Amino acid sequence: MADPGGPKRQILLLDDEAAISAPVARYFRNLGCSVDVAAEPEEAEALIVHRRYGLAILDVRLTRFGNAEGLEVLRQLRKRDHWTNVIILSAYISPEVEEEAISLGADAVLRKPQPLADLAQLALALMGDAQ
């Protein structure tokens, strides 16, 4: 896969499972992206106040919290901007969750587990569109 092109590719990754977030972050960093990993919704919301991202990859339901925190982060993000690309990545994708995510402005909804190469291909395509 082509190098996505330097530090302008800023990604926010919300996932409280280090076993998932660590390899995803590493994969994107190896592609030249800058990745901030948040394990809590408040951490993600603090980051989006002060940083701009080309892409946010948001889990919907964080293990420790048990609600649809990822959708709330998406809601907060969309209050601030409409240009950050968003991929919802979760094991808990019901038709209702998918519908709400899209209505809130998610660009794609993917079910875990997802091959990293497929996730990266979609992510890079979205960020390419954002340039």
Add this chain to the structure above:
Amino acid sequence: MSHPCLIDRILEPAALSVRFQPVYEIGGNAVRWHYVECLIRGPEGTSVEQPEILFEYARKKNREAEVDRACVSTILGAAQCLPGSTRLGINVHASTLAMDPEFLTFLGDAARQTGIAVDRLVIEIVEHAPPWDVAAFRNALDGLRSIGAKVALDDVGLGQSNFMMILECRPSYFKIDRYFVHGARSDFYRRAVLASVAQLALPFAARVVAEGVETEADLEAVRAVGIDLVQGYLFGEPRTGADLKKSTLLGAA
């Protein structure tokens, strides 16, 4: 495996660290420290290493006052390495002063434990959220002044550091944000804002600190309107205590 909760990590002993950035007084060709601002850093390698993200996170967790206390303790401990005559600028949220009735006692105790006289402290008021108890805030400021601390208002001209806040704080220092400073020499309107803040400070018997002085041109612009307290990368980036002690200007402190 899940991450440990970030707020707990922030509040662990030695999780926070401090960088020091002097406010310089320019007099003729002489430059000397006026006071040293103590800047907090979140746990290294985390997403909250930068203070603005650290406090945004703490605010969203409703733990701002607790984090403010941890920052004060860390700063006073770290500042022990500085000369005993150095005044110390410490950022505290207005909401903490308004909502934490024991903060003043805590500050006095923390200063005593670290051997730092309270009259060396310049409490820099920062705020991001407007709703708090104004009467309690005023009482806290009066309390700070009564124990000999000075009050500074940070980021004047931006966000919550507005005219209302100036009236509530009656600060000894107006810290004018870098937004108005950097590039002012070639910007008539920025210079007009700087001049108006310099005038505004006069009836308060306050001094103005120009933040974000990055170039000789910035310095020239602020001095042209009578501002002689400056801070910024022209004089160096925030440094650790050890690095600051090595700085050539230490003898002038």
